[in-house]
Every structure is written in C-alpha cells, then in structure tokens.
Amino acid sequence: MEDLKAAMGEHMDQMADLVEKLTAEFRSGIRPAYDNFIGFFHAIDWTEPWLMGLMLFHFVLLLIVIISRKNINFQMCLFLLALAGVYFAETLNNVLRDNWKSFAGQDYFDPRGLFLSVLWSGPLLVIAIIILVNTLFSLCHLIVRWKRAELRHRARLSRNKED
Known part of the structure; x- marks a missing residue:
C-alpha cells in the first residue's frame, strides 16, 4: 500500500511539474516561437x-x-x-x-x-x-x-x- 502511495505521489509531482512548465510557456507568450521561426526562415x-x-x-x-x-x-x-x-x-x-x-x-x-x-x-x-x-x-x-x-x-x- 505504501508503494502505491509513493507511486501516486511521484506521479502527482510529475504532473505538477508539467503543469508548471506549461503555464510558464503560456506566460512567455508566442515570442519565443516567433523568434525560432524567424531564425529558421533566415537560416535557409x-x-x-x-x-x-x-x-x-x-x-x-x-x-x-x-x-x-x-x-x-x-x-x-x-x-x-x-x-x-x-x-x-x-x-x-x-x-x-x-x-x-x-x-x-x-x-x-x-x-x-x-x-x-x-x-x-x-x-x-x-x-x-x-x-x-x-x-x-x-x-x-x-x-x-x-x-x-x-x-x-x-x-x-x-x-x-x-x-
């Protein structure tokens, strides 16, 4: 039972980390994606x-x-x-x-x-x-x-x- 609780805890930590990363990307806006696209376009x-x-x-x-x-x-x-x-x-x-x-x-x-x-x-x-x-x-x-x-x-x- 403790193994199950530990696995669930690890899973919840991973999910919280993914949500945190996703919200950080949303907060940064589309500017990084735009910069990557412009860099790709000019490299060709x-x-x-x-x-x-x-x-x-x-x-x-x-x-x-x-x-x-x-x-x-x-x-x-x-x-x-x-x-x-x-x-x-x-x-x-x-x-x-x-x-x-x-x-x-x-x-x-x-x-x-x-x-x-x-x-x-x-x-x-x-x-x-x-x-x-x-x-x-x-x-x-x-x-x-x-x-x-x-x-x-x-x-x-x-x-x-x-x-």
Missing part, C-alpha cells in the same frame, strides 16, 4: 535552385488540385500520392542527408527531419487537407442530390397511386 538560402523547384512543385500541385476539384477520382489519386510523399519523408530525408553536397550549398537535412517536415511534408499535408475538404463538400452535394431524387420519385409514386 532561398535562392538555391532545388528549393525554388520544390516551392514551384508545391505551387503547381496546388494549382492542379484547384483546377481538378470537380474530378473526384483524380483528386483521390492526388490525395494518396500526397500522403505517400509524407509517408516516405523519413526515407527521403535519409537519402538527401547522404547526398546533400551534390545539390545544396549547406546540409539542411538533420537526423530528426525538421527541415523536410516543414518544407516537404507540411505543404503536402495542407494539399491533402484541401482535397479532403473538397471531397467532403462533393459528397454532401451528392447526398443532397440523391435525397431530392428520392423525394421526387416518392412523389411520383404517390401521384400514380392516386390516379
């Missing part, structure tokens, strides 16, 4: 051709998603490809980390994959969310059309029975 050489190509790739993919918004089957293929790109981001990061000297001016590919997560996976996830929202809207529209057709069919059947 945005004039490198491969980075411009990556940004162009994401922009073109977004345009394709917007233009093809009526073609749900094609959008599902794009959705799966975007998610596959996110899934293989770790493998891609390892390959790029081993070969960065052949295409980049500095090593952006850390072992944790932060750079690739922000500039590769992040935009792909945003595009996947856009496709998902578009698909949900299309499905809602389809359900409304189906229900209207069902109601018209029932009205015709009831008119035929009355005649």
Whole structure:
C-alpha cells in the first residue's frame, strides 16, 4: 500500500511539474516561437535552385488540385500520392542527408527531419487537407442530390397511386 502511495505521489509531482512548465510557456507568450521561426526562415538560402523547384512543385500541385476539384477520382489519386510523399519523408530525408553536397550549398537535412517536415511534408499535408475538404463538400452535394431524387420519385409514386 505504501508503494502505491509513493507511486501516486511521484506521479502527482510529475504532473505538477508539467503543469508548471506549461503555464510558464503560456506566460512567455508566442515570442519565443516567433523568434525560432524567424531564425529558421533566415537560416535557409532561398535562392538555391532545388528549393525554388520544390516551392514551384508545391505551387503547381496546388494549382492542379484547384483546377481538378470537380474530378473526384483524380483528386483521390492526388490525395494518396500526397500522403505517400509524407509517408516516405523519413526515407527521403535519409537519402538527401547522404547526398546533400551534390545539390545544396549547406546540409539542411538533420537526423530528426525538421527541415523536410516543414518544407516537404507540411505543404503536402495542407494539399491533402484541401482535397479532403473538397471531397467532403462533393459528397454532401451528392447526398443532397440523391435525397431530392428520392423525394421526387416518392412523389411520383404517390401521384400514380392516386390516379
């Protein structure tokens, strides 16, 4: 019983410490996060051709998603490809980390994959969310059309029975 009390006491101390750290972060505001973002942004050489190509790739993919918004089957293929790109981001990061000297001016590919997560996976996830929202809207529209057709069919059947 004393072991249980000791374990509960340790757990409560850990929880109190976590709450204290969390409230300290809230009190400090978003300034540290903003400073980290600005530091990250300025550490990147945005004039490198491969980075411009990556940004162009994401922009073109977004345009394709917007233009093809009526073609749900094609959008599902794009959705799966975007998610596959996110899934293989770790493998891609390892390959790029081993070969960065052949295409980049500095090593952006850390072992944790932060750079690739922000500039590769992040935009792909945003595009996947856009496709998902578009698909949900299309499905809602389809359900409304189906229900209207069902109601018209029932009205015709009831008119035929009355005649």
